[in-house]
Amino acid sequence: MSHPDGGILPNARLVARREYVEKVRSRAFAVATAILIVVAVSAALVPIGLRALNRGQVTRIGVVSSQPDTTARVISLVSDYLNPVAAGVDPATVRLHYVLTAQANLATGLANVRAGRIGSLLEVSIEPDGGLDFTFHGNDGPTSGTIQKLQVATFGAAVIVYSQNLPHTAGGPGFHQPAFDLQPTDGGSSVAPVDATVTGSRTLLASVMIVLIFITLTIYGMWVATSVASEKASRVMELLISAATPRQLLVGKVVGVGAAGLTQYLAILVPATIVLVLQDPIATALIGRADATDAPLVGLTLPILLAFGAFFILGFLLYAFVYAAAGSLVSRPEDVQQLALPLSFISLAGYFAAISSMATINSSSIAFLSYLPFFSPYVMLSRVMLGHVESWEIVLSLGLLVATIAGSAWFAGRIYGAGVLLYGQRPGLRTFLRVAIRPGGG
Amino acid sequence: MTLLLEGLSKRFGRVVALDQVGFRVEPGEIFGFLGANGAGKTTAMRIILDILRADSGSVSWRGRPNTALPRRTFGYLPEERGLYPRMRVLDQLVFFAGLYGVPLADARRDALGWLERFRVPELAGRRADELSKGNQQKIQFIAAILHDPEVVLMDEPFTGLDPVNVSLLRGAFLELAARGRTLVFSTHQMEMVEMMADTIAIIDRGRLVTAGSTREVRRRAGRTIVRLAVRDDRDLAWVAALRGVKVIRSLPDISELSVEPGIDPQSILQAALARGGEVTCFEIADPSLEEIFIELVGHPVDEGTLADPALPAESAA
Numbered sequence: 001m002s003h004p005d006g007g008i009l010p011n012a013r014l015v016a017r018r019e020y021v022e023k024v025r026s027r028a029f030a031v032a033t034a035i036l037i038v039v040a041v042s043a044a045l046v047p048i049g050l051r052a053l054n055r056g057q058v059t060r061i062g063v064v065s066s067q068p069d070t071t072a073r074v075i076s077l078v079s080d081y082l083n084p085v086a087a088g089v090d091p092a093t094v095r096l097h098y099v100l101t102a103q104a105n106l107a108t109g110l111a112n113v114r115a116g117r118i119g120s121l122l123e124v125s126i127e128p129d130g131g132l133d134f135t136f137h138g139n140d141g142p143t144s145g146t147i148q149k150l151q152v153a154t155f156g157a158a159v160i161v162y163s164q165n166l167p168h169t170a171g172g173p174g175f176h177q178p179a180f181d182l183q184p185t186d187g188g189s190s191v192a193p194v195d196a197t198v199t200g201s202r203t204l205l206a207s208v209m210i211v212l213i214f215i216t217l218t219i220y221g222m223w224v225a226t227s228v229a230s231e232k233a234s235r236v237m238e239l240l241i242s243a244a245t246p247r248q249l250l251v252g253k254v255v256g257v258g259a260a261g262l263t264q265y266l267a268i269l270v271p272a273t274i275v276l277v278l279q280d281p282i283a284t285a286l287i288g289r290a291d292a293t294d295a296p297l298v299g300l301t302l303p304i305l306l307a308f309g310a311f312f313i314l315g316f317l318l319y320a321f322v323y324a325a326a327g328s329l330v331s332r333p334e335d336v337q338q339l340a341l342p343l344s345f346i347s348l349a350g351y352f353a354a355i356s357s358m359a360t361i362n363s364s365s366i367a368f369l370s371y372l373p374f375f376s377p378y379v380m381l382s383r384v385m386l387g388h389v390e391s392w393e394i395v396l397s398l399g400l401l402v403a404t405i406a407g408s409a410w411f412a413g414r415i416y417g418a419g420v421l422l423y424g425q426r427p428g429l430r431t432f433l434r435v436a437i438r439p440g441g442g
Numbered sequence: 443m444t445l446l447l448e449g450l451s452k453r454f455g456r457v458v459a460l461d462q463v464g465f466r467v468e469p470g471e472i473f474g475f476l477g478a479n480g481a482g483k484t485t486a487m488r489i490i491l492d493i494l495r496a497d498s499g500s501v502s503w504r505g506r507p508n509t510a511l512p513r514r515t516f517g518y519l520p521e522e523r524g525l526y527p528r529m530r531v532l533d534q535l536v537f538f539a540g541l542y543g544v545p546l547a548d549a550r551r552d553a554l555g556w557l558e559r560f561r562v563p564e565l566a567g568r569r570a571d572e573l574s575k576g577n578q579q580k581i582q583f584i585a586a587i588l589h590d591p592e593v594v595l596m597d598e599p600f601t602g603l604d605p606v607n608v609s610l611l612r613g614a615f616l617e618l619a620a621r622g623r624t625l626v627f628s629t630h631q632m633e634m635v636e637m638m639a640d641t642i643a644i645i646d647r648g649r650l651v652t653a654g655s656t657r658e659v660r661r662r663a664g665r666t667i668v669r670l671a672v673r674d675d676r677d678l679a680w681v682a683a684l685r686g687v688k689v690i691r692s693l694p695d696i697s698e699l700s701v702e703p704g705i706d707p708q709s710i711l712q713a714a715l716a717r718g719g720e721v722t723c724f725e726i727a728d729p730s731l732e733e734i735f736i737e738l739v740g741h742p743v744d745e746g747t748l749a750d751p752a753l754p755a756e757s758a759a
Contacts, residue, residue, distance in 0.1 A: 011540075011541050014541055016538065017542075018529075019538050021527070022529060023530065212648045231526075232677075234521065234524050234525070234526065234527055235522040235524025236521065236524035236525055236526055237524065238493075238518075238520040238522060238524060239518065239520060239524060239538065239582075239585060239586075240541070241493045241523075242491045242493055242513065242516065242518040242520075243511070243513060243518075243538055243541035243542055244513065244541045306725070407506075421488070421493065421494060
């Protein structure tokens, strides 16, 4: 509808401000935000809590090899790595988290594992060339922190053992790359300690961000749809569209709800992030310095934050316009669910694609999805964090997203202009499509 | 220089909401739009406002098509009253005026002025869902006129108002008209139209039945109404013998007679006197709009409102 009321801005700003003020002032908003803050801060405190729980917990690992010397040396080197001593702390006061003990032979060691006297067994094989290979008998998976640390520690031990055994004459054997195998020992009574610092904080971070985007798109999208539907239900809509154009109302609504959403978001995110960033000082204060190690925010960089912000806002805009159009077609806020369902399926599909793509992040089908609007906010973000992305790909993805937002805003304006005067329609996809195709029809 | 509707047609599926409707309203006039529920009044108003597009026909104001007019040209009081339930009255009024481009400070001042004028200044800080129906209607009216539009469209503005508020609203109507504003209101209450409309249009099931100045429409019927009372003769049975005259209403102290064109009403008076009766009242008048409506449409205005089951309510349009 071309209209002499021209610009979107003055009225859209009024609508957005009203929407924002009414939303943020409402009791429901305050209650929901308060609850979410508590949840988020508690979630951010979980790692500290786990550390506190782990504080008294000791992981016992048996070590066995054919030569007691090698066993002792591996124990000493690996133990030093696994039990770091924070600077300025007297090593004598540090409570060890990992206790490594020599086992007489493999059979005894495995028997001790089964008996629960040790949690797992590290078997050191001495190769004919003097190099070391390692086999881990235990129930920890390859992603557990213990295994990750052990891999690094045993590699270091192998290097040191190799260098100390080098003959004084030149031309000794080349360095033997140590193998590290995992041998599950099911049935043992060993209890693998809960490990707070799961490897790949990037993966964790990416999952968290994708979940956050998913929540935003669905919940704040629903806010938009419900807000439009209640304006219809209270019949204030007819006055609104006689005062402002559908496009002004639509843009104002989306921006206003978006700003309210962003406010809630920051209200939640800021305290939670502060807790995460200050994790170590907080942990030190709560449970003592010696036990407070490992910051979980490794891998959070400025480009990632920017990408998150961009996909967060653009993704919201894209979905919000469609939600607004859906809201304009129902007569009562209760009916919004029915139209929102197909939308949340699309959102859910993108979410699942992004989460499940983490393993195969560099595949071409994932690359394709990362350009596709409605999916790109999830999938491209996941790629940016976990895979390899060329800058043109990000530009393409963002460009397509922005173009689609413009398209969906236009499309939503069309539906909205006709939909807001429709009452008593069956809320469903068919109504939606019919109005989209012929907005003037009845 | 007029509000001109020409050949407006609009269908909703199989239902014809408007069929070639056209009429004109002069600036500064109060225009009454008469019709039963579902007759097409709301659809016509929405088309004038350009929140609904006609299938064919056009609307213009002062020679410009309505699609080229800024929204602030019109003020609108929808039939389905609606305000933001949880928002304070003054905030809403300022918000709506703001959408029409009124600076917030001016809107605030004028809104308070109107609340004062409607004797409800205490409502300013109230939430809309705390208002009585009548008060909500006053607020709705203020929302329609706060930006001082050239044309005010009001859909059933008097429904649900008590006589005191009707007269307050009527005063506001007259004042706006005196200031050169054009007022269009729809109603199914004939007395409201008779009381304040300069011009009227009667619409029935999407078709325009008649339009013109109120007096002209009443005269056009050609019939004359005679109100007659004769002492000790309530039945006036002798009237049935007169050609072209019949009793259309018998009230306890007076009867209304319809007189066909060409019959001189004086002959009725003479007949009454000739019978030796004592005539206590004799009045010649034009037919009421109610009577004209029945004559033209075939039923009273509040009957047959659900003429078409496919059109559950006009707002379905």
